[in-house]
Amino acid sequence: MNEDLSSVLELRDAQPVFEESGLTAIAYSLRLMPGDCALIACRDPTRASRFADLCSGLIPLVSGGISCLGLDWMTLPERRAWALRGRIGRIMQKGAWIDLFGTDLNILIQQLHHTKTPTDTLVAEAVRLSRLFGLPGLPTLSPDRLSDADRAKSACVRAFMGEPRLLLLEEPVDPDTTDMMTPFLAQLTAARERGCGVIWFSRTPSIWHGYVGEGIQRYRLLDEGLLPVKQVH
Structure with a gap:
C-alpha cells in the first residue's frame, strides 16, 4: 500500500450536531491511511448515509474534528470544500x-x-x-x-x-448478485493500491467473508456509535 504518512480521512472525537444529522450526538473516531479499507456493518441505511455525510464534511460538529486529505472540513472555505468533495467517489443507497x-x-x-x-x-x-x-x-x-x-x-x-482518493460505498454490491462482485473487487483493489481510502457499508456483513488482508478495519455502526469488531483469525 501507499507509504504516504498523511491520513486520507480522520475523525477525531467528532461529535455531530444531532438536529442537523440525526446521528447519535456522541464522539466518532476513525482513521484511514492511504490504501486502508473500513468495513462498516450497519443495518440502518439512513444511519450509514448520515455517517457518510459526516465523513464528507456535510454535517456540523459540536466538538472534535474531521479532516480529509489533511484538510479540516470545518475550516475550509465552501468553494474549496466542494472541490475536495470532487476527490470523493460515493455510492448512495438511494442513488x-x-x-x-x-x-x-x-x-x-x-x-x-x-x-x-x-x-x-x-x-x-x-x-x-x-x-x-x-x-x-x-x-x-x-x-x-x-x-x-x-x-x-x-x-x-x-x-x-x-x-478518487476516498471512496464512500453504501451497499455497493447486492449480496444476492454475483456478476458484479468480481469487477467491483478488482476496481476496489486497484483503487486501494493507488492509495485510495475506502469505507464500505453493508447491512449484510457476510458479504465480506474472505475479504481479508493488510489495512482492513471492521466496525459496527450502532446507536452507541462506531464500535470496532475484533478480527477472527
Missing part, C-alpha cells in the same frame, strides 16, 4: 440520480464540474469502466429507465471515475 439527465451526464457531471480533464478523456474513462462493470457502453438512457442491475453498475462507474 442520487437526476432523471432529467441521461445516465451518462449523471456519471460525468462531478468530474466535469470539479476537474479540468478534457471531456473526451472523461468519456473514454467512463466507457472503459462501464464495460468493466458489464455494461455494453456508457448508458445514455435516463436512470429511471435502467434496470436495477444496470443502475447499480452505473453507480459503480460514477464512484470510480477520476481515480
